[in-house]
Amino acid sequence: MLNIEEIYKDAGAYLEGHFLLSSGKHSQYYLQSAKVLENPKTAELLAKALAEMIQKSGIEIDTVCSPALGGILAGYELARALGARFIFTERVEKVMTLRRGFEVQPGEKILICEDIITTGGSALEAAKAVEALGGEVVAYAALANRGFCKREGSDKEAKPECKLPGNVPFFALDDFEFEIYEPQNCPLCREGSEAYKPGSRGN
Numbered sequence: 001m002l003n004i005e006e007i008y009k010d011a012g013a014y015l016e017g018h019f020l021l022s023s024g025k026h027s028q029y030y031l032q033s034a035k036v037l038e039n040p041k042t043a044e045l046l047a048k049a050l051a052e053m054i055q056k057s058g059i060e061i062d063t064v065c066s067p068a069l070g071g072i073l074a075g076y077e078l079a080r081a082l083g084a085r086f087i088f089t090e091r092v093e094k095v096m097t098l099r100r101g102f103e104v105q106p107g108e109k110i111l112i113c114e115d116i117i118t119t120g121g122s123a124l125e126a127a128k129a130v131e132a133l134g135g136e137v138v139a140y141a142a143l144a145n146r147g148f149c150k151r152e153g154s155d156k157e158a159k160p161e162c163k164l165p166g167n168v169p170f171f172a173l174d175d176f177e178f179e180i181y182e183p184q185n186c187p188l189c190r191e192g193s194e195a196y197k198p199g200s201r202g203n
């Protein structure tokens with residue numbers, strides 16, 4: 001069984017510092033999946049492990065769809081491991097949209113894949129985009145789960161912040177639960193350090 005935490009740490013993707021998250025909240029830890037996925041062999045290894053979990057469930061999947069930008073590498077490798085088609089959505093004037101000639105057939109069974117699922121907001125936006133075209137979202141997946149949503153095989157319950165639908169399975173390789181602080185209650189701020197924004201939307 002893969003030790004996902006060790007893989008992230010070995011890749012320099014398990015960051016410690018003072019981070020400003022997309023939600024506006026602060027955290028001492030951050031997962032930077034791009035650092036893991038820059039190694040194609042590691043990306044393949046993780047995707048195969050995730051594909052194995054999904055295949056054991058017996059869910060039929062025609063296509064993997066990822067929200068750009070963070071989910072693209074994970075989604076492509078997962079599609080390859082599953083023998084499925086791959087497409088991606090992207091924001092156009094802040095609305096998640098399917099572009100670049102990608103099409104979805106009515107009833108097409110689609111898995112939405114992210115690199116990391118926090119509350120699942122972007123994944124849900126991608127799901128709505130393909131559902132609007134007639135696709136059927138049969139599952140969600142991510143390499144890592146930040147612990148807000150309940151993944152298959154875990155005994156940890158979903159938290160109120162989770163935006164993924166409870167009636168659709170969510171697969172991930174491991175849970176990573178970090179303390180998250182409101183800026184006004186952040187102990188790191190009180191110590192005098194300044195939060196910075198990592199990831200694709202910052203640097």
